[in-house]
Amino acid sequence: MNLKMDNIFVICEIEDGKVADVSLELLTKGRSLANQLNCKLEALALGHNIKGIEEQIFPYGADVVHVGDDKRLEPFTTMPFTSIIVELFKNEKPQIALLGATTMGRDLGPRVSSALQSGLTADCTALEIGDHEDKRAKKTYKNLLYQIRPAFGGNIVATIINPDCRPQMATVREGVMKKEMFSKTHKGQLKTVDVGSILKPEDTVVKVIERHIEKNRINIKNSSIIISGGYGMGSKENFSVLYELAEVLGGEVGASRAAVDAGFAEHDRQVGQTGVTVRPKLYIACGISGQIQHTAGMEESAMVIAINNDPGAPINKIADYVLTGEVMDIIPRLIKSYKKNTK
């Protein structure tokens, strides 16, 4: 067996010389999958002027870091990255490749998977190793990657597998996996990607003329208290009581997808599978029914309070406290009571 093959690759995302959190989270997950499968964890970092980037990656358990440094790789455009990854994967034949479900990963992943004719599962909420028996073909597959994700607006949870094609590719959103350093002193092998020999002129036809990044416009992820509103809030105006409560408690306002789609709140506030995953100390769900696509993004909150006029709302089943009634009536009373007791 060629030892080079069958490893796990994490495509790292780099911004301003820093490896993105989502990539470190995937390295953490990749490390544990590699241990389970008894294979190596490899990482790929592409960019410009990123000398020494491997030092940020090795502590998360990478055995090999491939670095490609070239001015055509910054800022990110799809095609040069695709060409390099496709070339690398043809040689290295990884069994699993993971990318962040960021605008970069969700742009790049499908193009790579199409070029390699390998399957890609978007926005996974869990990755596990397991076997599969194809009864019709009478074939058993060992150690496949179970790519688990809610689908159909969150009404079902699907386990997706790629029995025959490699690599098994998956994207995962930031915050879904836990970031944990493997060892501060861990060192692996550094390999240089020969970017010049891979890239062709047609890879660089898309030009980024201007880039205007507004950092952390709204960042609910780091807030320890989140007050979220759902479609049941009824209107954008009614969200104002949530902002008021958030301000009083020192928290942030989140929203369900239905509320965002209805225009009640900005997309950056969306909690759930297609939004952000949060783990606050306190999560107050107001007028949220609690579809899995939402709860997937908040179920690890330390404490959940559900306020809903539907006593049968699914959210109540994962809530520590359930208040059944009108949000617009209960929130002002919470605010009043809080103010009174903290004077």
Next chain:
Amino acid sequence: MGLKIIVLAKQVPDTRNVGKDAMKADGTVNRAALPAIFNPEDLNALEQALRLKDKYSGTTVTLLTMGPGRAADVIREGLFRGADDGILLTDRAFAGSDTLATSYAISCAIRKISKFDLIIAGRQAIDGDTAQVGPQVAEKLGLPQVTYGEVVYSAEKGKISMKRRLEGGVETVECPMPAVVTINSSAAPCRPRNAKLVQKYKHAQTVTERQNQAEDYIDLTNDRPYLNIPEWSVNDIESDLQMLGLSGSPTKVKQIENVVFQAKESRHVQANDQEIEELVKELIANHTIG
């Protein structure tokens, strides 16, 4: 000189308005209970195409959709809003397609259309949320792609200029045509139906639909060819059958689980002042708030 634009659109179940009867007792999705709609971001894509049509005279907008026969609704909806024509790609051979097999079938249909400057699609469909078909179609056709688009500023002198909306920021990019572009929901909403166009196209149908109709309308297309919605089957496109449907799909669904919540010991708090006050005091006491 005008542009030739293809808009990719999908008919999807409206997963945003899932009612109580959306799930059957056995835990499977009750598709019949969900209304079928024009995928929201594909409407944003259509609007960008129509704006280019307004800007560059002689531009035509062709809708391409893949799905069952009833997906012809998507074509009609597009015609009502200003598209010039549309094609329904429909065949049992496409059943069970994952995103890759879907992209392959669509790319084969686009090759058959052959002449185009721009392909515009919604970023993702609300039934799967994968955002994969746009980039995969681009790769299959060997075209550059620009995803997460918000505005197509211009499409002239062989290139497009457009704005992308990314995580907390924007990017202006230029890309040579032909190209594949995907559009976000943050883009301008689609214009409403135009009453004159509704009048003009309300009897637009596929051959299959006409065959199931009373004879009154059958001959309409003889003198009004624009009322015919072309229906392409696998025999109308050049494709490798192995790359279509289930056999062309590297990903398989191993298991589908209906969502069951782990019941947790929850405490019910009455929505009266006294109990709310007790709750607040408790939260302050255990340092959750305050």
